[in-house]
Amino acid sequence: MQLTIRRPDDWHLHLRDGAMLRAVLPETARHFARAIVMPNLVPPVVTGAEASAYRARILAALPVDADFKPLMTLYLTEDTDVADVLAAQAAGVITAVKLYPAGATTNSASGVSDFNKVRHVLDKMAETGLPLCVHGEVTDPEIDIFDREAVFIERVLDPIRRATPGLRVVMEHITTRDGVDYVRDGGADIAATITTHHLIINRNHILVGGIKPHYYCLPVAKREAHRLALVQAATSGDASFFLGTDSAPHLDVAKEQACGCAGCFTATNTLSCLAEIFECDGALDRLEAFTSRNGPAFYRLPVNEATITLRKGVPVDYPARIATAEGPVTLFDPGFALHWSVDA
Numbered sequence: 001m002q003l004t005i006r007r008p009d010d011w012h013l014h015l016r017d018g019a020m021l022r023a024v025l026p027e028t029a030r031h032f033a034r035a036i037v038m039p040n041l042v043p044p045v046v047t048g049a050e051a052s053a054y055r056a057r058i059l060a061a062l063p064v065d066a067d068f069k070p071l072m073t074l075y076l077t078e079d080t081d082v083a084d085v086l087a088a089q090a091a092g093v094i095t096a097v098k099l100y101p102a103g104a105t106t107n108s109a110s111g112v113s114d115f116n117k118v119r120h121v122l123d124k125m126a127e128t129g130l131p132l133c134v135h136g137e138v139t140d141p142e143i144d145i146f147d148r149e150a151v152f153i154e155r156v157l158d159p160i161r162r163a164t165p166g167l168r169v170v171m172e173h174i175t176t177r178d179g180v181d182y183v184r185d186g187g188a189d190i191a192a193t194i195t196t197h198h199l200i201i202n203r204n205h206i207l208v209g210g211i212k213p214h215y216y217c218l219p220v221a222k223r224e225a226h227r228l229a230l231v232q233a234a235t236s237g238d239a240s241f242f243l244g245t246d247s248a249p250h251l252d253v254a255k256e257q258a259c260g261c262a263g264c265f266t267a268t269n270t271l272s273c274l275a276e277i278f279e280c281d282g283a284l285d286r287l288e289a290f291t292s293r294n295g296p297a298f299y300r301l302p303v304n305e306a307t308i309t310l311r312k313g314v315p316v317d318y319p320a321r322i323a324t325a326e327g328p329v330t331l332f333d334p335g336f337a338l339h340w341s342v343d344a
């Protein structure tokens with residue numbers, strides 16, 4: 001059995017920098033035509049000039065035969081200069097702005113605490129149609145980590161959207177039925193990305209039988225009912241939902257320790273995982289919508305003309321980890337055999 005689809009895009013990706021960038025970029029560029037590149041470097045990518053310089057480093061790290069376009073984002077801070085954002089948008093340097101609530105996740109310390117301080121930026125973005133990618137979790141220590149997405153929708157996201165009509169929002173890496181419902185019923189100005197790993201793991205995978213640091217990511221995986229809601233949304237064909245892998249490499253030494261980093265590295269085997277999930281759900285004919293059509297439609301970009309072919313056969317072997325100049329990075333293990341490979 002085989003399936004040919006338009007080349008996919010990854011609408012949420014961490015490429016990092018330096019040695020890590022050089023190691024992980026080919027893993028994405030092999031299959032994906034474009035990716036929305038997250039700006040949470042240390043220090044973060046805050047200005048148009050920084051985004052431009054980061055894009056140049058990514059292009060320099062691409063394998064010679066690669067056909068891949070990084071779509072850059074700016075990291076929204078309380079000091080973001082709206083004129084700089086607009087200039088970067090006009091120059092085609094950026095495709096979106098990323099909102100991290102301060103302290104929500106990896107390298108989010110420069111994010112937003114007081115949403116009133118970014119209101120003028122959001123107003124301009126609503127005017128120009130520049131999408132806001134949102135990490136949707138509250139950081140209030142009183143709120144249980146498993147409830148942080150649902151509470152964010154109610155306390156932060158919905159009020160922002162009501163106060164800023166026309167603001168185009170991508171709720172990134174949704175992990176709950178609440179997220180699915182909010183986005184599905186939210187009209188044309190909101191969409192959501194769904195990761196590969198959140199379609200596969202629930203919180204038991206992280207905690208049962210010993211703690212599994214390579215399944216720990218943020219937002220943390222929730223209970224099974226939520227995973228099922230995500231699968232239903234992804235495989236439905238609904239244009240509000242598209243792939244953003246949130247592939248987030250960390251060195252194994254940074255994950256396998258007393259306070260391990262959040263992130264699953266899925267760039268290498270994402271398409272094999274997705275084909276398995278969609279096939280299982282009887283939805284292979286809707287895989288292309290999720291990976292290759294719904295994202296460009298929301299971002300108002302053309303779909304890719306090139307195609308890839310997925311082929312079903314004997315189980316595909318992926319390496320357990322990939323090497324970087326600074327040490328290994330463990331690849332996401334879906335916990336089941338993968339039968340679909342992507343033709344070279």
Ligand code: DOR
Nearest residue numbers: 105106217218248262263
């Ligand atoms: O698991 C995650 N890893 N979630 C995020 O929001 C950030 C990411 C990272 O940069 O490592």
Ligand code: ZN
Nearest residue numbers: 014038246248
């Ligand atoms: Zn991310």
